[in-house]
Amino acid sequence: MNFPKITNIRVNKKELLIVVILTMIALISFFLFRISGQGAMVEIKIAQKLIGTYDLSIDQEVPILDDKGNLLMISVIKDGMIKVVSSNCPDKICIDEGSINLAGQTIVCLPNKVVIKIIGNNDETIDGVLQ
Amino acid sequence: MLIVNVKKITFIILIPLIILTLLYFYINHNITVSQTQFLMNTTIEIKLYGKNIDKQKLEKIINNTFDVIKEVEDNSTSYNEYTGNAASLNKNRGSYYQVNQELIDQLSISAPFYNLTGGEFNIGLFRTVNLWRDSVTTNTLPTKEQALNSLGASTPNDIFIDVFNSRIKIPPDMEIDLGAVSKGYSLDEAVKFLKHSGINKALINAGGNILALGSPDDRDYYTIAVQDPHNISRMIGTVKLKDNQVIATSGSYNRYYEFDGKKYSHIFSGTSGYPTDLYKSVTVLTNKGIISDILSTSLFLLSIEDGEKLISKINYPVEVLYVTNDDKIIKSEGFEIEFSQDNQYKSE
Structure with a gap:
């Protein structure tokens, strides 16, 4: 079985945008849930x-x-x-x-x-x- | 051979998975919804514990619960600005008067405490309360004789409660005041309504009375701080309030009448019409709001020995904690409290 090497993955703008959005959602929900602490x-x-x-x-x-x-x-x-x-x-x-x-x-x-x-x-x- | 495309896996599986997980946590996230309103001559806070997705539903239930308490208040208070049942009953004293079930419940439970406390707990003290209220505005301390006269000749034993026809007759020389009954009773009505609305976790805090329904998710009790009668920024300790329990304090420290700098408590002896100050505070732990209210007042008026007798007579689960005037804490064995380390009281 051939696994693709990580270094071979090229990141394009679309993917980068999705990663940024996901990180933001994660951060926002973290603060939403943690505010009471x-x-x-x-x-x-x-x-x-x-x-x-x-x-x-x-x-x-x-x-x-x-x-x-x-x-x-x-x-x-x-x-x-x-x-x-x-x-x-x-x-x-x-x-x-x-x-x-x-x-x-x-x-x-x-x-x-x-x-x-x-x-x-x-x-x-x-x-x-x-x- | 299977060709693995990382990009495709990311898009097809991972992203929806992350979004669904976040959505799940957002919907199921535990929240507390609380509101405070000015009712029953105090502030009442209702706190509900539930899921984020139900937030609006919970807020609506809180509002409706306040309406239930408001209705009890309107029907129970004796002051003129209300046209509810207790005020009308006082106006129509001397003859049978049609009332609703709330007043029947409150009077049939509270009136017998006159005999149980040897006359100390008296629901017929509206004239006494008025005497003290009026005297404060003119700053003239009522004499012992004036206070005694305000009691009248009749006692709560002379109240006739016609349960079958929902009628009550109070004697012509008496006016009732449910100040030591209706706040506790309203908690019982509120919790009845909450259960009916499908709520199983709630805390209702009416200042001196706190009632628990269920418990938060992570433990089987609510932690209640019992405030220090000397210094409200400190506490005596914490009590674990479990499902269906009520804790109530009667104290001379938070509400009082003041004459020439001297403070008189708002709790009157049913035999003298004068305020008593046997203790700084009496805290009662039991499982019904109306009982918590009546008993914290009754025990405040009785010696510790007579209090014990009262508790054994009513044969109901009751624990009690006294803070005496010389700063000692005396409590029944079953009253579990975790004392603050810096509290100044000597435990007995």
């Missing part, structure tokens, strides 16, 4: 609508704006935790809640319909937090 992130939603996802390991100030651009509240990420430092709501319960850092924990501001939620912690999977 990242470090702890924090998700901010207003009235169910996701307005942003932030890395909990990067200290930063996150202003929360409504769709008209009005400032509702300001949250701060520091030392792997997030807290609300100011809010225009009357009861300020969201500020009293303090800092959160466990996957599944939430800070909720009912008047502003804002939910701040920690997602995807890589050290240990926590499915829910009993408050």
